[in-house]
Every structure is written in structure tokens, then in C-alpha cells.
Amino acid sequence: MRIGITCYPSHGGSGVVATELGKLLAENGHEVHFITYEMPFRLGNFHQNIFYHEVEANQYALFKFPPYDLALASRMAQVAIDHKLDLLHVHYAVPHAVAAVLAKQMVGDHLKVVTTLHGTDITVLGEDPTLKGIIKFGLEKSDMVTAVSDSLIQQTYDMFHVKVPIERIYNFVDERVYYPRDVQSIRRQYVSDEEKILLHISNFRPVKRPKDVVDIFHRVQEKVPSHLLLVGEGPELMNIHQQVIDLGIQDRVHFLGKQNEVAQLISLADLLLLPSEKESFGLVALEAMACGVPTVGSATGGVPELVKQGETGYLANVGDVPAMAESAIDILSHPHLHEKMVSNGLERASKHFSGSAITKQYEALYQRLLQQD
Numbered sequence: 001m002r003i004g005i006t007c008y009p010s011h012g013g014s015g016v017v018a019t020e021l022g023k024l025l026a027e028n029g030h031e032v033h034f035i036t037y038e039m040p041f042r043l044g045n046f047h048q049n050i051f052y053h054e055v056e057a058n059q060y061a062l063f064k065f066p067p068y069d070l071a072l073a074s075r076m077a078q079v080a081i082d083h084k085l086d087l088l089h090v091h092y093a094v095p096h097a098v099a100a101v102l103a104k105q106m107v108g109d110h111l112k113v114v115t116t117l118h119g120t121d122i123t124v125l126g127e128d129p130t131l132k133g134i135i136k137f138g139l140e141k142s143d144m145v146t147a148v149s150d151s152l153i154q155q156t157y158d159m160f161h162v163k164v165p166i167e168r169i170y171n172f173v174d175e176r177v178y179y180p181r182d183v184q185s186i187r188r189q190y191v192s193d194e195e196k197i198l199l200h201i202s203n204f205r206p207v208k209r210p211k212d213v214v215d216i217f218h219r220v221q222e223k224v225p226s227h228l229l230l231v232g233e234g235p236e237l238m239n240i241h242q243q244v245i246d247l248g249i250q251d252r253v254h255f256l257g258k259q260n261e262v263a264q265l266i267s268l269a270d271l272l273l274l275p276s277e278k279e280s281f282g283l284v285a286l287e288a289m290a291c292g293v294p295t296v297g298s299a300t301g302g303v304p305e306l307v308k309q310g311e312t313g314y315l316a317n318v319g320d321v322p323a324m325a326e327s328a329i330d331i332l333s334h335p336h337l338h339e340k341m342v343s344n345g346l347e348r349a350s351k352h353f354s355g356s357a358i359t360k361q362y363e364a365l366y367q368r369l370l371q372q373d
């Protein structure tokens with residue numbers, strides 16, 4: 001098949017999933033065309049069967065805002081014609097679904113549009129009256145809509161009252177990249193043999209509740225000698241810096257900034273903290289699971305479909321810092337429990353969320369769509 005993929009190319013789970021899917025599809029012999037405003041950061045070096053088409057918005061002086069959405073639709077149509085694409089698979093509804101629908105109108109009905117919902121495109125942007133109608137239009141005009149968890153499907157129906165079928169296809173990890181790495185020597189740079197490492201990776205937006213991360217860690221380190229690694233950047237980071245200073249735990253909290261290759265970093269950790277307000281899936285918890293790291297976090301959105309309570313981690317209500325701290329302390333002070341959660345997690349990741357299996361699900365969906373005419 002010839003497949004166009006559009007996603008946000010910067011750091012973020014939806015872009016990661018889209019890029020990794022494109023790479024796996026290309027490995028399976030499909031021709032994959034990324035149509036994005038910059039090279040997706042996970043795309044890296046040359047890959048056979050993968051092509052990259054940059055979208056550039058016109059900066060004409062009259063425009064207060066460069067018309068990116070139109071430039072994207074126009075580029076999608078051009079690539080679809082030039083490379084005889086069978087379908088456009090867009091990740092994140094805004095504005096990608098609508099741009100793809102527009103491109104389809106320009107090119108013809110034979111070009112199919114698959115929209116994958118990732119979370120905040122529905123749960124946050126869907127609340128915005130300036131976007132709600134156009135998101136609904138994008139969903140209804142897509143040939144196929146998928147979502148990354150059952151929870152997100154339900155939220156989409158509840159918010160948009162659309163009649164279109166939405167298929168659940170879970171996110172995945174490439175098991176050749178995410179596996180427990182031998183990082184003993186790096187680990188010693190951060191902690192002694194008796195100390196534990198807790199990890200949080202996010203875009204440090206309020207929805208991730210990074211303040212809770214530090215509050216949980218503050219309680220944990222009083223009971224279990226430990227350090228906290230914070231990976232990523234975002235609007236809340238300055239406040240978090242201040243919070244760490246105010247709590248007097250600067251020597252135990254390490255700000256590592258944005259990182260591209262996280263499998264090794266994750267393998268350093270004993271526990272992942274994910275106390276988010278909203279999380280349609282929680283890709284980082286899956287990456288952690290595949291690297292042998294249990295999660296303590298909030299039972300929000302699709303996270304309970306991924307992290308099994310008491311088996312691969314513990315979940316509590318959003319904002320329940322004491323409960324999450326207690327759970328973390330419990331796991332970190334009981335080696336047998338920790339080991340059990342590690343092995344349960346490894347088995348769960350490979351059984352339900354492997355890249356090869358999930359790619360097959362997308363391929364089957366594309367095939368079904370292309371055979372419909």
C-alpha cells in the first residue's frame with residue numbers, strides 16, 4: 001500500500017506512535033509518506049520505503065496567522081496525486097482530520113482517510129466551542145476512525161454524539177527498542193546500591209500534574225532512600241524547580257531535560273510516576289512496562305486498560321498523593337512484589353502491546369477500507 005501519515009512531529013506520544021507505525025509499515029514493504037511541518041524526531045536516519053514531505057505555511061504580510069491547515073491540506077493532496085497514495089492516516093484530530101478530508105475532496109473519493117484519536121484532541125480541544133463543530137465534522141467525514149483506548153472511544157461518543165464506528169487499536173512499543181537494558185554502571189552515577197530511582201517523563205503541562213510527582217516523591221524519599229529523575233520540558237517546569245527548592249530536596253531530584261532515546265533512561269528506574277489528570281492511554285507507562293518498570297499513577301482515562309491494578313503497578317484517584325506515595329513505598333520496599341510486577345509487566349507488554357501485532361491490526365483495517373469500493 002501507499003500510505004500518507006500526518007502527525008505532530010515534535011516530542012509527544014501521538015507523534016511517537018505515528019512515526020513508529022510508519023517505520024514498521026515501511027519494514028513490511030509499504031510505501032510510507034510523512035507529510036508534516038518538520039521531520040518527526042523519531043524518524044532519524046534514512047529508512048527504505050519512507051519519504052518525507054515538508055509542509056510550509058505562507059507568511060504573507062496580510063495574514064495575522066499563517067494558514068497552516070490549508071497548506072497541509074494542499075500538500076496532502078499534492079503528495080497523494082504525485083505518489084498515488086491509497087490512504088492518508090492522520091494522528092490527532094486537530095487540524096489533521098479536517099485537512100485530510102479537504103485533501104480527499106481535492107483528489108477524489110478513492111483516497112481514504114483514517115483518523116486516529118489520541119486524547120487531548122477530544123478530551124481538551126473537544127470542549128472548545130471554536131473547535132467542537134469542526135472536530136465532529138472531521139470524525140464524520142473520515143472513512144475510518146480509531147482511538148487508542150476504549151475509554152477514549154466512550155469519551156468521544158459522550159462528547160460528540162457521533163454515529164460513526166470507532167475502532168480501538170491500542171498503542172504499542174517496538175520490542176526491539178524497549179526491553180530492560182543493562183544499565184548498572186550508569187545507575188551508579190545517580191544512586192548507591194541501597195537507593196532507588198523514581199522516574200517521571202512528560203511534557204510538563206498542567207494535565208500531567210507534575211506538582212503531584214514531586215509531592216509523591218517528597219513523601220517516598222522520607223521512607224525509602226531514593227532519587228527522582230525528571231525527563232522532558234514544558235510550561236510547569238519552572239514551578240517544579242521552585243517546588244523542589246522549597247521542599248529542600250534539590251540533591252535528590254535530577255532535571256534531565258528533553259531526551260530522544262528513552263529506553264536506556266527508563267531501564268535505570270525502579271518505578272515510574274504518572275499521576276496525570278487526563279491520559280487517554282499513557283504511552284510512557286507502556287514503554288516503562290516493556291523495560292521492566294512498574295507504574296504508580298492515577299486511574300484516569302485509558303490508564304487502567306494498560307496498568308493492571310496490583311499486577312503491573314498501582315493506580316489511585318487523580319490527586320490522591322498520599323495513596324500514590326504509599327503504593328510507591330510499598331513496591332520499593334518489597335523486592336518480591338517489585339519483581340513480580342516487573343515480570344507481569346514484561347509479559348503483558350509483549351502479549352498485548354507489541355509493535356508487530358498492532359501494525360497488523362492497522363494493516364488489516366487499511367485493507368478492509370481499500371476493498372470497500
Ligand code: GMT
Binds near residue numbers: 014171
Ligand atoms: O496531549 C498530550 O498529552 C499529548 C498527546 C500526544 O500527542 O502525545 O498525548 C496523548 O496521546 C498519547 C499517544 O496516544 C497518549 O499516550 C497520551 O495518553 C495522550 N495524552 C492525554 O490523553 C493527556
